[in-house]
Amino acid sequence: MKIPFLDLSRMDQSLQTDLKNKFANVLEEGRFSFGEEVLTFEKRVGDRLKSPHAISCANGTDALELALRALNIGPGDEVIVPAMTWVSTAEVVLMVGATPVFWDTDAWGLLRSDWEKAISPRTKAIITVHLYGKMVPMADLMAKAKKANISVLEDAAQAFGSFQDGKAAGTWGDVGCLSFYPTKNLGALGEAGMCLTNQKGLADQIRLLSNHGQPQRDVHSLVGRNSRIDTLQAALLNVLLDRFDEFQEKRRMLAEIYWKELAGIGGLSLPPKAKDSNHHLFVIQTEKRDSLKEFLQSNGIGTAIHYPTIVPDIPVYQQKGDFVNARELGQKGLSLPLNPWLEVKEVMEVCGLVKEFFG
Numbered sequence: 001m002k003i004p005f006l007d008l009s010r011m012d013q014s015l016q017t018d019l020k021n022k023f024a025n026v027l028e029e030g031r032f033s034f035g036e037e038v039l040t041f042e043k044r045v046g047d048r049l050k051s052p053h054a055i056s057c058a059n060g061t062d063a064l065e066l067a068l069r070a071l072n073i074g075p076g077d078e079v080i081v082p083a084m085t086w087v088s089t090a091e092v093v094l095m096v097g098a099t100p101v102f103w104d105t106d107a108w109g110l111l112r113s114d115w116e117k118a119i120s121p122r123t124k125a126i127i128t129v130h131l132y133g134k135m136v137p138m139a140d141l142m143a144k145a146k147k148a149n150i151s152v153l154e155d156a157a158q159a160f161g162s163f164q165d166g167k168a169a170g171t172w173g174d175v176g177c178l179s180f181y182p183t184k185n186l187g188a189l190g191e192a193g194m195c196l197t198n199q200k201g202l203a204d205q206i207r208l209l210s211n212h213g214q215p216q217r218d219v220h221s222l223v224g225r226n227s228r229i230d231t232l233q234a235a236l237l238n239v240l241l242d243r244f245d246e247f248q249e250k251r252r253m254l255a256e257i258y259w260k261e262l263a264g265i266g267g268l269s270l271p272p273k274a275k276d277s278n279h280h281l282f283v284i285q286t287e288k289r290d291s292l293k294e295f296l297q298s299n300g301i302g303t304a305i306h307y308p309t310i311v312p313d314i315p316v317y318q319q320k321g322d323f324v325n326a327r328e329l330g331q332k333g334l335s336l337p338l339n340p341w342l343e344v345k346e347v348m349e350v351c352g353l354v355k356e357f358f359g
């Protein structure tokens with residue numbers, strides 16, 4: 001691939017050197033679980049996003065599952081989930097023994113605003129997903145959830161660095177869940193995740209659940225599990241966080257090029273501009289998605305589809321319902337390359353080929 005969708009081996013030399021040096025430090029220290037790097041990482045993310053409690057864990061899926069468990073959601077409970085999302089959002093609901101109730105999204109993948117119609121006497125929570133880095137209108141969602149007396153979880157796995165009305169993704173609901181999977185905007189060199197909350201009781205519960213219910217060595221106050229972050233990943237994330245603002249600026253600048261260069265092409269819809277989004281994915285929509293993908297591929301351009309099959313259409317998640325918008329996005333959406341390791345001229349080349357395709 002001449003221009004890959006995402007190639008993490010393109011990280012710049014200075015970043016690679018800093019990461020190698022950090023690895024050498026951690027190796028020299030000989031501390032591979034908990035420790036200063038973990039505390040520092042939690043403090044830095046909490047401060048940056050203005051979240052009083054930031055609890056790191058093994059990955060973003062665990063963050064969601066720990067949050068559901070901390071909220072005591074389990075068998076007999078229903079949780080409202082958007083039909084278009086990465087499977088984790090629904091998977092965790094089933095993993096705790098509860099039932100996901102899928103609801104359609106708008107044309108660009110955000111939960112449709114009439115989701116309160118999915119509320120039943122068994123509904124305990126809603127997991128809202130800030131898909132592609134764009135935030136669901138949160139003031140409205142929070143007001144509806146409060147009225148219905150249900151908990152709000154934010155799946156902010158794709159939205160680290162997104163804000164709405166000055167408030168960070170993941171800090172609106174009862175618990176916000178982050179992923180530091182390598183392809184996310186802040187990606188580790190492996191797996192990591194985090195829960196954010198402003199409720200001390202929930203924070204304590206999540207911390208206990210993620211470490212064998214162990215408030216101190218050899219005391220187990222509840223039955224938990226192991227979902228700790230690796231010290232090494234926390235240390236590397238501290239290095240990556242130093243450069244985060246610069247990477248965000250690069251993403252924003254490249255996204256602006258797409259918006260400018262691809263404007264006004266018949267048969268092609270560009271994503272709406274969202275203020276203070278982290279530009280995680282640049283998803284365009286066209287009826288000719290598959291042939292455009294093939295055309296770009298044959299010209300050495302990598303693209304991706306997020307996601308071709310909506311979750312309620314996956315056999316193991318099978319659920320009937322009105323998911324027209326989500327399904328259409330799954331058929332028409334195409335993610336163009338957008339990451340800090342791309343050059344302006346590469347994005348221009350992608351734009352040139354897209355224009356050529358549409359003639």
Ligand SMILES: *Cc1c(COP(=O)(O)O)cnc(C)c1O
Pocket residue numbers: 059060061062085086088089129155157158178179180181192193
């Ligand atoms: C990446 C992602 C997750 C899961 O994160 P992992 O760290 O890979 O477990 C959950 N939800 C969404 C929307 C994601 O994109």
